Amino acid sequence: MPRRARRLALQIAMRPMWLHARLQRSLDNPKLVQFNTGSMYREDLSGVKISNMFIRTRQTLPATIFISLATLLLLAIVGCSSEEPTPTPVATPVSxxxxxxxxxxxxxxxxxxxxxxxxxxxxxxxxxxxxxxxxxxxxxxxxxxxxxEANIGRAFVRVEAVVIGEQTWMTNPLTGVWSEIAPEDSPFxxxxxxxxxxxxxxxxxxxxxxxxxxxxxxxxxxxxxxxxxxxxxxxxxxxxxxxxxxxxxxxxxxxxxxxxxxxxxxxxxxxxxxxxxxxxxxxxxxxxxxx
The missing domain is CATH 2.50.20.20 (outer membrane lipoprotein receptor (LolB), chain A)
Structure with missing residues (x-):
């Protein structure tokens, strides 16, 4: 996963945790709190309105935190799995x-x-x-x-020879008959x-x-x-x-x-x-x- 995309996903996953921290500070330090509904509530000494609202909020926050942590874990796994493998070195061709x-x-x-x-x-x-x-x-x-296979003048001949150690045998080019010859007499x-x-x-x-x-x-x-x-x-x-x-x-x-x-x-x-x-x-x- 590209670095910029991972950073954006991380920011999105951390947003609910940031909201939770802000709401908690509001409970400890009573002041004007504004929600997405556009309504504004000032802490009432009876604690009825704010208490009811924050009770509901606190009930949903643990699930939100769990989802955020799960999202972070998933992003980490995907990020690691999407890393490109180290390329295998290519052998240098010989001269x-x-x-x-x-x-x-x-x-x-x-x-x-x-x-x-x-x-x-x-x-x-x-x-x-x-x-x-x-x-x-x-x-x-x-x-x-x-x-x-060879030519003698215009005649075609076929010759066979076997050399084993110091001995040489060769066929007669005309008759094809085998005979042992002196090694130095062989044309090969x-x-x-x-x-x-x-x-x-x-x-x-x-x-x-x-x-x-x-x-x-x-x-x-x-x-x-x-x-x-x-x-x-x-x-x-x-x-x-x-x-x-x-x-x-x-x-x-x-x-x-x-x-x-x-x-x-x-x-x-x-x-x-x-x-x-x-x-x-x-x-x-x-x-x-x-x-």
């Missing part, structure tokens, strides 16, 4: 740099996750004249399971998704939020040295600094997607766009040899 650091720590605690590499434009060049266009895989505590020997995520989150520079972004995820813009992407592509252009966009979940600070725009490898064109999507965090998985 873009702090959000990246939180994501780095959260991703480091994971035991497993799935990943997918696609290209909105261009491809990734591997050894053996392979032009990688898409790769999906699973990172577990004991290794890596990978399936890749450089691929290390765990190191890749750590390097990206640890080396992103000029972090900043875009002017607007979706509320269900954090988007962070920045740049990164191409050398920090060696665990993704192998050979890099040491002078390149492509742009990156990081998509981070605000609920658990996990990195969900990375968009890399620009030259990373010496063979890349300026408009090359690589997209890495991460999902299925901390699923209970264990890899086994394919043969």
């Amino acid at each position: 873009a740099t702090e959000a990246v650091e939180l994501a780095r720590k959260s991703m480091a605690d994971l035991q497993s996750f799935s990943f997918q590499l696609t290209h909105d434009s261009g491809h990734t060049t591997l050894s053996g004249a392979l032009e990688l266009t898409r790769a999906v895989g699973l990172v577990a505590t004991n290794g890596l399971d990978l399936e890749a 020997s450089f691929l290390d998704p765990v190191k890749l995520v750590a390097d990206i989150l640890g080396d992103t520079q000029n972090s900043a939020y875009p002017d607007s972004h979706a509320t269900d995820e954090l988007q962070i813009l920045g740049t990164i040295p191409a050398q920090s992407l060696a665990a993704l592509v192998g050979t890099v252009d040491p002078e390149a600094n492509p742009e990156v966009v990081l998509f981070i979940s605000p609920n658990n600070n996990l990195l969900q997607k990375i968009v890399i725009n620009g030259i990373v490898q010496p063979e890349d064109e300026a408009g090359t766009i690589r997209v890495i999507t991460l999902s299925e965090f901390d699923k209970q998985v264990s890899l086994e040899p394919p043969i």
Whole structure:
């Protein structure tokens, strides 16, 4: 209740009590008394007129006082209940740099996750004249399971690989038959998704939020040295600094997607766009040899 309204209500409630006090003084000190009827009575020695009138008045005064006190109590209760609650402090949003650091720590605690590499434009060049266009895989505590799609010239091939510890198995691109190979003979020997995520989150520079972004995820813009992407592509252009966009979940600070725009490898064109999507965090998985 506004302060001015409470003050007015208090004055109204106190008025009967003020009238009672005034009438009581009149009884103790006889003098001319005027009532709302306009009639004036002087105290009579017999006390008949004034006595009769004040007897009636005194009979009604206790009820009046009770009503006044009840009104005051009600006003106090309403006044207290109408007080506005103390606003809950709003948490200060973290800076873009702090959000990246939180994501780095959260991703480091994971035991497993799935990943997918696609290209909105261009491809990734591997050894053996392979032009990688898409790769999906699973990172577990004991290794890596990978399936890749690539081109050799005009031919399309699909290759699968499993890495457990120091052992590597891969399918023949032409026959699809599994065989164990020396780790250094694998066209994916450089691929290390765990190191890749750590390097990206640890080396992103000029972090900043875009002017607007979706509320269900954090988007962070920045740049990164191409050398920090060696665990993704192998050979890099040491002078390149492509742009990156990081998509981070605000609920658990996990990195969900990375968009890399620009030259990373010496063979890349300026408009090359690589997209890495991460999902299925901390699923209970264990890899086994394919043969």
